[in-house]
Amino acid sequence: MTTTEPTPEVVVDPNAINLTINGRPVAARKGELIIAAADRSGDYIPRFCYHPRMSSVGMCRQCLVEVEGPRGPMMVVSCMTPVAEGQVVRTETDQVKRAQEGIIELLLANHPLDCPVCDKGGECPLQDQAFSHGPGESRFIEEKRHYEKPIAISDLVLLDRERCILCDRCTRFADEVAGDALIHFTSRGNNTQVQTFPDEPFSSYFSGNTVQICPVGALTAQPYRFKARPWDLEKTESTCTTCSVGCRITLESSRDELLRYQGVDSDPVNHGWLCDKGRFNFESVKSDARLSNPLVRDGASLVETSWSSALSTAASIITSALRSGGATRVAVLGGARGTNEDAHAWAKLADALAIDSVDAQLGDGLPAAVLAYPQATIDDASRASTIILLSPDLKEELPILYLRLRDASEKKRSRILEFASKGSGLTRYAWKSVPHMPGNQAKVVASTLSESVVSAQLAKGSVVVVVGRSNLAESDEYTMAALDAVMAAHPSATVLPVLRRGNVRGALSAGLGRRDAVDILTDAANGEIDCLVLVGSDPIADFPDTDLARRALAAVPNIIAVDTFATASSTKATVLLPAAAFGEKDGSTTNLEGRVTRLARKVTVNGTSRPDWMVALELADILGHDLGVASVAEVHADLVSSNPVFGPATRAALSAHPDGVVLAPLATATSTPVAPPVAEKPGFGHRLVVGRKLYDNGRNVSESPSLAPLAPGSYLHMHSLDLERLGAADGASVKVSGDRTSIVMNVVADDSVQRGTVWAAWAQSGANIGELIDATKWVNDVRVETL
Amino acid sequence: MARLSEENVRLANEIIGRYPRARSAMIPLLHLAQEQDGHVTNEAMTHIGELVGATSAEVYGTASFYEMFKFEPVGKYLINICGTMSCALMGAEELMHHAEHRLGVKLGGTTDDGMFTLERAECQAACTEAPCLQVNYRYRFRVADADFDSLVDDLKAGRLNDEIPAHGTVARVRQHIPVDRGVGAVPPEDVTEAPTWMDGKAAL
Numbered sequence A: 001m002t003t004t005e006p007t008p009e010v011v012v013d014p015n016a017i018n019l020t021i022n023g024r025p026v027a028a029r030k031g032e033l034i035i036a037a038a039d040r041s042g043d044y045i046p047r048f049c050y051h052p053r054m055s056s057v058g059m060c061r062q063c064l065v066e067v068e069g070p071r072g073p074m075m076v077v078s079c080m081t082p083v084a085e086g087q088v089v090r091t092e093t094d095q096v097k098r099a100q101e102g103i104i105e106l107l108l109a110n111h112p113l114d115c116p117v118c119d120k121g122g123e124c125p126l127q128d129q130a131f132s133h134g135p136g137e138s139r140f141i142e143e144k145r146h147y148e149k150p151i152a153i154s155d156l157v158l159l160d161r162e163r164c165i166l167c168d169r170c171t172r173f174a175d176e177v178a179g180d181a182l183i184h185f186t187s188r189g190n191n192t193q194v195q196t197f198p199d200e201p202f203s204s205y206f207s208g209n210t211v212q213i214c215p216v217g218a219l220t221a222q223p224y225r226f227k228a229r230p231w232d233l234e235k236t237e238s239t240c241t242t243c244s245v246g247c248r249i250t251l252e253s254s255r256d257e258l259l260r261y262q263g264v265d266s267d268p269v270n271h272g273w274l275c276d277k278g279r280f281n282f283e284s285v286k287s288d289a290r291l292s293n294p295l296v297r298d299g300a301s302l303v304e305t306s307w308s309s310a311l312s313t314a315a316s317i318i319t320s321a322l323r324s325g326g327a328t329r330v331a332v333l334g335g336a337r338g339t340n341e342d343a344h345a346w347a348k349l350a351d352a353l354a355i356d357s358v359d360a361q362l363g364d365g366l367p368a369a370v371l372a373y374p375q376a377t378i379d380d381a382s383r384a385s386t387i388i389l390l391s392p393d394l395k396e397e398l399p400i401l402y403l404r405l406r407d408a409s410e411k412k413r414s415r416i417l418e419f420a421s422k423g424s425g426l427t428r429y430a431w432k433s434v435p436h437m438p439g440n441q442a443k444v445v446a447s448t449l450s451e452s453v454v455s456a457q458l459a460k461g462s463v464v465v466v467v468g469r470s471n472l473a474e475s476d477e478y479t480m481a482a483l484d485a486v487m488a489a490h491p492s493a494t495v496l497p498v499l500r501r502g503n504v505r506g507a508l509s510a511g512l513g514r515r516d517a518v519d520i521l522t523d524a525a526n527g528e529i530d531c532l533v534l535v536g537s538d539p540i541a542d543f544p545d546t547d548l549a550r551r552a553l554a555a556v557p558n559i560i561a562v563d564t565f566a567t568a569s570s571t572k573a574t575v576l577l578p579a580a581a582f583g584e585k586d587g588s589t590t591n592l593e594g595r596v597t598r599l600a601r602k603v604t605v606n607g608t609s610r611p612d613w614m615v616a617l618e619l620a621d622i623l624g625h626d627l628g629v630a631s632v633a634e635v636h637a638d639l640v641s642s643n644p645v646f647g648p649a650t651r652a653a654l655s656a657h658p659d660g661v662v663l664a665p666l667a668t669a670t671s672t673p674v675a676p677p678v679a680e681k682p683g684f685g686h687r688l689v690v691g692r693k694l695y696d697n698g699r700n701v702s703e704s705p706s707l708a709p710l711a712p713g714s715y716l717h718m719h720s721l722d723l724e725r726l727g728a729a730d731g732a733s734v735k736v737s738g739d740r741t742s743i744v745m746n747v748v749a750d751d752s753v754q755r756g757t758v759w760a761a762w763a764q765s766g767a768n769i770g771e772l773i774d775a776t777k778w779v780n781d782v783r784v785e786t787l
Numbered sequence B: 001m002a003r004l005s006e007e008n009v010r011l012a013n014e015i016i017g018r019y020p021r022a023r024s025a026m027i028p029l030l031h032l033a034q035e036q037d038g039h040v041t042n043e044a045m046t047h048i049g050e051l052v053g054a055t056s057a058e059v060y061g062t063a064s065f066y067e068m069f070k071f072e073p074v075g076k077y078l079i080n081i082c083g084t085m086s087c088a089l090m091g092a093e094e095l096m097h098h099a100e101h102r103l104g105v106k107l108g109g110t111t112d113d114g115m116f117t118l119e120r121a122e123c124q125a126a127c128t129e130a131p132c133l134q135v136n137y138r139y140r141f142r143v144a145d146a147d148f149d150s151l152v153d154d155l156k157a158g159r160l161n162d163e164i165p166a167h168g169t170v171a172r173v174r175q176h177i178p179v180d181r182g183v184g185a186v187p188p189e190d191v192t193e194a195p196t197w198m199d200g201k202a203a204l
């Protein structure tokens, strides 16, 4: 610059770096790696070990490039070398090519080259790069290394050590990303190999990711092995709706059969990772147990019939219920597992019929008011200086959110302040984990936040409260009261609600949360409901108070169920309509932070199944209501134009933003929770805490043969000192009594459980803990006795 | 098959206290485990992982790098006959042959009475004294067949107990380090002053 006066517009960015790659100028950021800058500039550098979501290790040396140095060009590893001002990088010189060919030749020296029988063949970075950057032939004629082929390193993943090129991706993932360092390089030296500890399998909830990122066919997934060749697979992008994190995935099928899901790197959501439950439950979509035709009750049995007769039976049930007692005698439960369009169609039908007893949740979530607080996104949480957890165990319920928050803590961006009745997967990463008894969290929160070290921490920067239903055996009002205690102490905090079902936020935002399921089922049990419509919901299995759900469903004269499976609840129906499953229908979904993304149909529906929205439209039609929409696109357009919360999620916006569009908070008035302290019931020594494990007996898992065996079963968890006082051995059978009944369970010592409480997992095979939960009580105390 | 004994856990915690990070104590603790059982058991590796905050797989991954950690039971005396150039020229092959016959085991094997394990080693840096061997890492030089036989007899009769302790015994693990000579449990980045015994002379 020649002027002496600095021009004020020119802001010199201290982090900007200019270099040239293959003769062309490239702008980069300080600290960026050459390989990443080259990726952006379109100069592809071959690589095996480098992964943008993990730290660089320089294991494979395939990414060598030439950088101009003081003594001429030198070879550097581009995945370990940061860019520098004025750097001159060349990625395609003869020297570079010779290096690449040399590395490939060495990697192939011990590689079995069994591509014809390898799952990876056709999408294998080693195969591809051997063609594009290899020497074409090998000078190695000696015998190759041999190992037993393949060994199972977990129930889901197999390892073929002969194919492994020791890139450290799987082991790095297990340690850095998943926090489950259960696989490691062993016998380093000539025999370096990936291994687990003897008899300790790689049972991580995230193990499937290693199969996806392995740059060769060394790691294969049991559910996909030998099922297809990559070139036979058709792929389409969609969103996992198994839980409400909403990870982006590709649905991959061949001959109209779903064969695999792969993670897609969505920056605001999943960073390319999936949990194993989300990745492998495609098996349940093609389960033989799926309903394929409508069923109508004939005495004790359900008999197949045509859609037209089933729908007209359903319509006449609704009509007679409306006629006999009015709209209060009809109720709708469910909708949180479908698409936004499903929810909107059912909400429109409920509007048309003036039905107010509608709930997408089953007494196992939080009041919709939680969506009306100032909202935070997952990114906000993972960048917050303090993350306050008032949530269930995220590792068990929302696994990829767990990974994001674990990362925030491990990378020292955030400090986690956890309030919980039982230790969770995040406890070991928490800055502070404050235990509370079920029912007194608001008090514990208020007193903790008033400690000077805690308030100093909160004052450091942004605060995000992650709030969800942590205990199914206590009233949700305690959680809401605890949330209000945080907001009172720190009004600028924002809230990330972690309601769990795939599209629960979409359903609530679309208007399917009008009345609490507890009240609806209580009415039903009292004979005040004549027709109950179950839209993909199973209250007997999912409502925390099993007895109330059972009584309610028994007292309702006519149930109409729309479901993919015959469940404990849907088999009680008068009319049971087969629903299209995930992967069989188009639409959009809303994740827990309110992010709307598109869902794709990849396979044709099972039998004559129909999507939920279509069922609502057809029922409306027979009932004489024109909802004014006739296709999924029209339902979506109507949703966007008639519901201001969905305003930003137009079709065009969703097409333009594959990562989705974030909705506005809900305009519901916040509730004022009443949450009285409840003294321990005399003679009942333990307060009940009921949470979830990732693998349970829900249909996603139980109908996926690869996942079903992973559910742990039903156990009562108790602190070892309480167990000692009880005089029961670890693993012994004990009698657990609530007010209404007793069940027999095996007790296990677990010191993450607080003394004075017992913990059990929801929906496990064996004893059903739901028998002990009374949903009308604030908390549930139980008595534990030896047998 | 055992986890670390109560006494060894006490020692383990003392050793861990010598390092700024617990994980750094992994190798001394593996020695401790090998001393306790003669080899490193799976249970001990799991136990060490618990003590230093690592998974069993990480402990195994570290331990399995080292030839001198044994994961299967070995004899009370581990005999390593050097097989590298000088020793090979001076009859190491023949010595190995003789040893196999004398002990009645093949290379790599352990005698039925659990007394001896026979291994081949790389150069032991005693090439001028070839052929040489080590018993539990104690040298024997210019070993003729007759020397080997008397060595075995002496070991069996317990005549060398003072000189050659059982396999796994590593004195260094048990050495006492005065507190003021250790860096203490402070991570390097937090060390701001030179320890007193450095007289303040050395620059940090």
Ligand code: SF4
Residues within 6 Å of the ligand: A163, A164, A165, A166, A167, A168, A169, A170, A171, A194, A210, A213, A214, A215, A216, A218, A219
């Ligand atoms: S198994 Fe695959 S991911 Fe793991 S180190 Fe080997 S090549 Fe890399």
Ligand code: SF4
Residues within 6 Å of the ligand: A240, A241, A242, A243, A244, A245, A246, A247, A270, A273, A274, A275, A276, A277, A278, A279, A398, A399, A400, A401
């Ligand atoms: S975390 Fe949830 S959305 Fe993501 S893959 Fe798992 S189940 Fe699917």
Ligand code: FES
Residues within 6 Å of the ligand: A046, A047, A048, A049, A050, A057, A058, A059, A060, A061, A062, A063, A064, A077, A078, A079, A080
């Ligand atoms: S990609 Fe750079 S060394 Fe492997």
Ligand code: FES
Residues within 6 Å of the ligand: B082, B083, B084, B085, B086, B087, B088, B122, B123, B124, B125, B126, B127, B130, B132
């Ligand atoms: S060759 Fe045997 S000690 Fe060196």
